[in-house]
Amino acid sequence: xxxxxxxxxxxxxxxxxxxxxxxxxxxxxxxxxxxxxxxxxxxxxxxxxxxxxxxxxxxxxxxxxxxxxxxxxxxxxxxxxxxxxxxxxxxxxxxxxxxxxxxxxxxxxxxxxxxxxxxxxxxxxxxxxxxxxxxxxxxxxxxxxxxxxxxxxxxxxxxxxxxxxxxxxxxxxxxxxxxxxxxxxxxxxxxxxxxxxxxxxxxxxxxxxxxxxxxxxxxxxxxxxxxxxxxxxxxxxxxxxxxxxxxxxxxxxxxxxxxxxxxxxxxxxxxxxxxxxxxxxxxxxxxxxxxxxxxxxxxxxxxxxxxxxxxxxxxxxxxxxxxxxxxxxxxxxxxxxxxxxxxxxxxxxxxxxxxxxxxxxxxxxxxxxxxxxxxxxxxxxxxxxxxxxxxxxxxxxxxxxxxxxxxxxxxxxxxxxxxxxxxxxxxxxxxxxxxxxxxxxxxxxxxxxxxxxxxxxxxxxxxxxxxxxxxxxxxxxxxxxxxxxxxxxxxxxxxxxxxxxxxxxxxxxxxxxxxxxxxxxxxxxxxxxxxxxxxxxxxxxxxxxxxxxxxxxxxxxxxxxxxxxxxxxxxxxxxxxxxxxxxx
Amino acid sequence: xxxxxxxxxxxxxxxxxxxxxxxxxxxxxxxxxxxxxxxxxxxxxxxxxxxxxxxxxxxxxxxxxxxxxxxxxxxxxxxxxxxxxxxxxxxxxxxxxxxxxxxxxxxxxxxxxxxxxxxxxxxxxxxxxxxxxxxxxxxxxxxxxxxxxxxxxxxxxxxxxxxxxxxxxxxxxxxxxxxxxxxxxxxxxxxxxxxxxxxxxxxxxxxxxxxxxxxxxxxxxxxxxxxxxxxxxxxxxxxxxxxxxxxxxxxxxxxxxxxxxxxxxxxxxxxxxxxxxxxxxxxxxxxxxxxxxxxxxxxxxxxxxxxxxxxxxxxxxxxxxxx
Numbered sequence: 015x016x017x018x019x020x021x022x023x024x025x026x027x028x029x030x031x032x033x034x035x036x037x038x039x040x041x042x043x044x045x046x047x048x049x050x051x052x053x054x055x056x057x058x059x060x061x062x063x064x065x066x067x068x069x070x071x072x073x074x075x076x077x078x079x080x081x082x083x084x085x086x087x088x089x090x091x092x093x094x095x096x097x098x099x100x101x102x103x104x105x106x107x108x109x110x111x112x113x114x115x116x117x118x119x120x121x122x123x124x125x126x127x128x129x130x131x132x133x134x135x136x137x138x139x140x141x142x143x144x145x146x147x148x149x150x151x152x153x154x155x156x157x158x159x160x161x162x163x164x165x166x167x168x169x170x171x172x173x174x175x176x177x178x179x180x181x182x183x184x185x186x187x188x189x190x191x192x193x194x195x196x197x198x199x200x201x202x203x204x205x206x207x208x209x210x211x212x213x214x215x216x217x218x219x220x221x222x223x224x225x226x227x228x229x230x231x232x233x234x235x236x237x238x239x240x241x242x243x244x245x246x247x248x249x250x251x252x253x254x255x256x257x258x259x260x261x262x263x264x265x266x267x268x269x270x271x272x273x274x275x276x277x278x279x280x281x282x283x284x285x286x287x288x289x290x291x292x293x294x295x296x297x298x299x300x301x302x303x304x305x306x307x308x309x310x311x312x313x314x315x316x317x318x319x320x321x322x323x324x325x326x327x328x329x330x331x332x333x334x335x336x337x338x339x340x341x342x343x344x345x346x347x348x349x350x351x352x353x354x355x356x357x358x359x360x361x362x363x364x365x366x367x368x369x370x371x372x373x374x375x376x377x378x379x380x381x382x383x384x385x386x387x388x389x390x391x392x393x394x395x396x397x398x399x400x401x402x403x404x405x406x407x408x409x410x411x412x413x414x415x416x417x418x419x420x421x422x423x424x425x426x427x428x429x430x431x432x433x434x435x436x437x438x439x440x441x442x443x444x445x446x447x448x449x450x451x452x453x454x455x456x457x458x459x460x461x462x463x464x465x466x467x468x469x470x471x472x473x474x475x476x477x478x479x480x481x482x483x484x485x486x487x488x489x490x491x492x493x494x495x496x497x498x499x500x501x502x503x504x505x506x507x508x509x510x511x512x513x514x515x516x517x518x519x520x521x522x523x524x525x526x527x528x529x530x531x532x533x534x535x536x537x538x539x540x541x542x543x544x545x546x547x548x549x550x551x552x553x554x555x556x557x558x559x560x561x562x563x564x565x566x567x568x569x570x571x572x573x574x575x576x577x578x579x580x581x582x583x584x585x586x587x588x589x590x591x592x593x594x595x596x597x598x
Numbered sequence: 599x600x601x602x603x604x605x606x607x608x609x610x611x612x613x614x615x616x617x618x619x620x621x622x623x624x625x626x627x628x629x630x631x632x633x634x635x636x637x638x639x640x641x642x643x644x645x646x647x648x649x650x651x652x653x654x655x656x657x658x659x660x661x662x663x664x665x666x667x668x669x670x671x672x673x674x675x676x677x678x679x680x681x682x683x684x685x686x687x688x689x690x691x692x693x694x695x696x697x698x699x700x701x702x703x704x705x706x707x708x709x710x711x712x713x714x715x716x717x718x719x720x721x722x723x724x725x726x727x728x729x730x731x732x733x734x735x736x737x738x739x740x741x742x743x744x745x746x747x748x749x750x751x752x753x754x755x756x757x758x759x760x761x762x763x764x765x766x767x768x769x770x771x772x773x774x775x776x777x778x779x780x781x782x783x784x785x786x787x788x789x790x791x792x793x794x795x796x797x798x799x800x801x802x803x804x805x806x807x808x809x810x811x812x813x814x815x816x817x818x819x820x821x822x823x824x825x826x827x828x829x830x831x832x833x834x835x836x837x838x839x840x841x842x843x844x845x846x847x848x849x850x851x852x853x854x855x856x857x858x859x860x861x862x863x864x865x866x867x868x869x870x871x872x873x874x875x876x877x878x879x880x881x882x883x884x885x886x887x888x889x890x891x892x893x894x895x896x897x898x899x900x901x902x903x904x905x906x907x908x909x910x911x912x913x914x915x916x917x918x919x920x921x
Contacts, residue, residue: 241871466634
């Protein structure tokens with residue numbers, strides 16, 4: 015009797031320490047239902063992964079794989095993008111906003127059974143993320159400039175399940191930034207990090223043993239056939255459960271076929287070799303037709319937060335036409351000649367909306383509706399505005415000139431030729447501009463070279479698409495004047511390496527935007543911060559540093575056998591609905 | 599013969615060196631560099647990009663990068679570092695080399711197995727209906743680009759409800775060990791590349807064979823053979839064809855670089871793990887050492903192919919001797 019009591023007490027104690035803190039995934043607003051366990055789900059990668067180490071290179075394939083095999087400290091709520099616990103079960107911030115204390119989830123283990131502890135977190139941040147040698151680390155994110163001096167965030171493991179981050183200055187988006195980093199195992203990477211130098215980037219090569227690549231994520235590596243297939247299998251000890259308490263993920267095997275190119279991916283999807291595929295608005299009619307003819311799959315459309323809206327930018331510093339391009343009144347007049355609705359209808363087949371300036375309309379926390387301030391398509395008004403500003407055809411060749419007999423308003427319009435969307439948009443713009451006497455000559459570059467061309471200033475007008483993020487601060491290098499990606503007004507960028515931003519080159523509204531971003535970094539009052547960013551969007555709409563064109567919707571085609579499908583780009587850290595998918 | 603061969607072999611290094619210099623210069627002329635792709639990612643600061651450039655050696659002057667690369671090849675057999683794959687170029691190329699040889703080899707074999715008999719046939723039935731038909735089909739195959747044929751075949755397969763659309767294997771056989779079923783699956787996937795890539799060369803080889811055979815059939819020794827009373831079939835097979843096929847040996851040698859270049863676009867469209875897409879990607883992304891190594895390989899195949907063709911010609915035809 016006594017022995018039985020002892021056994022019962024011991025059993026109870028052990029049960030209590032098993033999976034101590036599972037996270038319950040409950041998302042009725044997305045239509046998530048309890049699923050059936052087992053089966054194989056097949057998705058696609060656009061290219062073969064160069065290695066399995068997320069921080070060794072910036073590559074879409076390894077990002078997609080890491081999203082399934084590793085976890086960050088915090089993650090997004092799949093419905094409303096609010097920050098939720100992931101590997102960190104709870105956290106607290108000190109009153110001065112300098113000390114963040116994160117309590118880690120207990121009972122989490124790496125795929126090889128070793129427990130996940132605060133040492134792993136500190137190792138990841140100190141030896142990997144802020145290591146200047148890792149190619150896809152982000153040490154700049156954790157270096158703050160205080161009184162002109164660079165100061166580092168410090169990381170400390172207080173005990174096995176508590177990590178303390180101490181910041182040199184308050185940062186409003188610090189937790190949001192933390193969400194972007196996957197935690198790495200110290201016991202597997204310690205030695206290669208200690209080797210120093212460039213060696214860390216060679217961690218976990220594709221030719222090495224897959225048993226070395228351990229994470230805490232819903233799936234673990236099972237097999238890799240070079241250049242063709244990556245097989246993942248279910249992690250039986252994953253820390254997420256569904257509402258009924260069933261351990262996630264549901265599927266037993268997750269396979270990634272390496273299929274390069276849109277045509278090949280479409281063919282594999284239609285043949286049934288891939289279960290779900292993200293497609294574009296241009297492919298929508300074809301897929302929808304097949305769906306309605308009984309293809310066995312459904313085309314899913316939803317509004318996008320991530321994903322890149324194209325915009326038209328003019329080079330403020332262009333030697334010939336910069337005098338026109340840098341003037342707000344010129345850009346506002348030319349905005350009348352950009353036919354956004356035609357792009358939405360003809361290029362995206364209606365599956366796009368008017369853009370934000372530039373925050374995505376789906377971004378509930380920060381979006382400001384500036385469509386009322388935008389100049390909508392009206393060629394007559396465009397022509398009369400340009401006339402009023404003095405851009406008339408003074409030499410009678412059919413093309414407008416700059417005021418006072420200046421050069422022709424003729425310029426190169428650079429676009430990505432290997433993207434059907436960009437090509438169509440460029441052609442529409444060229445045609446419409448021609449009707450008001452503005453001559454745009456199409457200049458093709460490859461998509462991969464597009465941003466580089468912009469950053470080098472080797473363009474006059476250019477069509478580029480830069481992504482949206484849930485918090486404008488994450489896009490600061492693009493939208494803050496003088497930022498490293500503020501490519502349309504490069505004279506505001508520091509004129510010497512590491513030097514100060516060039517305020518003299520800024521317009522008044524650019525100085526105001528600069529202030530907004532500066533204070534947005536440190537302002538911990540969420541409402542004031544959001545109000546400031548809304549003011550920024552209004553300033554953008556009124557002064558059009560770039561002319562935003564459209565915000566494409568997110569479209570995916572998914573076979574009916576897949577349940578609980580939620581659209582995702584696949585590579586956004588902290589947004590992974592795949593553990594909830596199930597197959598019939 | 600031996601002296602001739604040795605003389606040709608000695609010219610190898612000089613030719614390859616010249617080719618490498620020209621290729622390197624042209625690749626460097628294109629604006630931008632491999633690190634451009636990092637600039638858009640929010641994780642990258644200009645300082646990180648500068649550090650990566652240093653790690654990859656991209657901040658050194660052009661000629662220094664070139665000499666370091668050549669030195670690596672000559673002293674260590676190290677063809678440089680693949681930026682995208684983050685490992686030595688030799689492993690990146692080696693991974694795909696086997697499948698490239700298999701795919702290109704099978705398609706070339708198929709093309710020749712059809713073209714040569716067809717060439718003989720149309721030479722014998724000159725100006726007949728079959729001649730016109732065969733020529734027409736051959737020219738149509740030559741005129742339509744290989745990727746278009748590939749896409750049309752893929753569409754055809756999808757229409758008939760097939761699943762063997764691109765790639766070398768069905769998903770369930772990719773990781774499976776070799777078996778009879780896997781071989782059947784492989785052949786099931788191979789017929790699209792064979793048709794798409796092979797039809798390009800059929801017309802050329804067929805017409806060449808036809809022309810050669812027509813020349814030979816008018817020769818004196820063929821007339822003599824016939825007058826000796828040998829059956830027409832033996833005249834054709836034992837005497838005419840064997841002589842007519844000689845120039846085709848040269849053609850085969852020159853076609854060796856087609857192993858890489860001939861299959862690029864069709865491989866991209868059909869998602870085959872061969873060297874062609876690797877060359878295209880490396881040129882687009884400015885993964886310079888991979889591109890250089892592949893261009894050198896292509897040149898090497900051309901030179902070797904030419905040499906082998908010339909030697910084979912001399913071996914087959916006793917009338918040909920090199921000084």
